[in-house]
Amino acid sequence: MKVMQLLPELNSGGVERGTLEIARALVAAGHESLVVSNGGRMVSQLEAEGSTHLTLAVHKKALSSLWQIRPLRKLILQHQPDIVHVRSRVPAWLTHFALKGIAKDKRPHLISTVHGFYSINRYSQIMTQAEKVIAVSDSVVQYITDHYKNCPPEDIVRIYRGIDPAAFPHGYQPSAQWFNQTLKDFPELENKQLICLPGRITRLKGHETLIDLIEKLQTQYPNLHAIVVGGADPKKEAYLKEMHSTIQSKGLSERITFVGHRSDIREWLAFSDLVLSLSSQAETFGRTALEALSVGTPVIGWNRGGVAEILSNVYPQGLVPVDDETALLEALKLHLDLPQQVEPITMFSLKDMCDQTLALYEQVNQ
Known part of the structure; x- marks a missing residue:
């Protein structure tokens, strides 16, 4: 053909x-x-x-x-x-x-x-x-x-x-060189419980929800740290600035790190203890959520769109009713108190x- x-x-x-x-x-x-x-x-x-x-x-x-x-x-x-x-x-x-x-x-x-x-x-x-x-x-x-x-x-x-399981192998760990470089660039991430929100910087991706979660959890989990992996388009610079000032006004600057656009997304997903999928619009598929689960990192996400299809098939305990912030907070606490295992993925x-x-x-x- x-x-x-x-x-x-x-x-x-x-x-x-x-x-x-x-x-x-x-x-x-x-x-x-x-x-x-x-x-x-x-x-x-x-x-x-x-x-x-x-x-x-x-x-x-x-x-x-x-x-x-x-x-x-x-x-x-x-x-x-x-x-x-x-x-x-x-x-x-x-x-x-x-x-x-x-x-x-x-x-x-x-x-x-x-x-x-x-x-x-x-x-x-x-x-x-x-x-x-x-x-x-x-x-x-x-x-x-x-x-x-x-x-x-x-x-x-x-x-x-679909994703190639060989590119995102279950149990993947970044190299010692990657760890050393990352902790040199972002020393604040050392020995922390890391929550990752991957995706470009736009209002749709749920960054405000992440900021609220960190604010609510900071006292109970003093070791908790959020990383935002994704760059901001020049048109979104104003939104990025607005977020930084919100974070500063809430006294969370030491708890949230923006690492910008990265080509080493697999390493960041594997490095994180937990990955969030909080888009305010349904995703048609949700590749990043699948990549995180493939390396063995638990994902918590809203029960809508393609992400919900992936989670319900592969990791149903990560599903949270849409926009139910109380349920989201509870799911996060459960995962932070008791780290969950993700089974190797055979679908997708x-x-x-x-x-x-x-x-x-x-x-x-x-």
């Missing part, structure tokens, strides 16, 4: 990672893998792993993107993929128009993946107009079924995102995700 995946850019993020993972699986299975995007820092890895990258400006939410319809049609006619797999709305619209100009018997099969809880409008509906629509969790299946009546339920296929593997996606490609290509 020849499969062409389309996405806006190849810089970083879950959609990008998923594209690379499927590309790698296609090559390993002897198929041909093409990826169309505006480029980015992950292109060199994609090409090193055996795929062909075709650069096209399919990333802008602007009318000028319509100029890319003809070049995209040309690429499709030139490469003649069996399957075109769209992973984002602008590329999906451009593909929609590009395919219209190709004779029906010459058109490739069309598959889409719904990665997010998109706004409910005509613009987003394009993601549900394909032969098969992959949803990354049951929450996303429900969302499509509730809001996009144009999409027949039998066309929706739930394929969970990268291999399952790749196998199921390739099987779907083969099914539509028959």
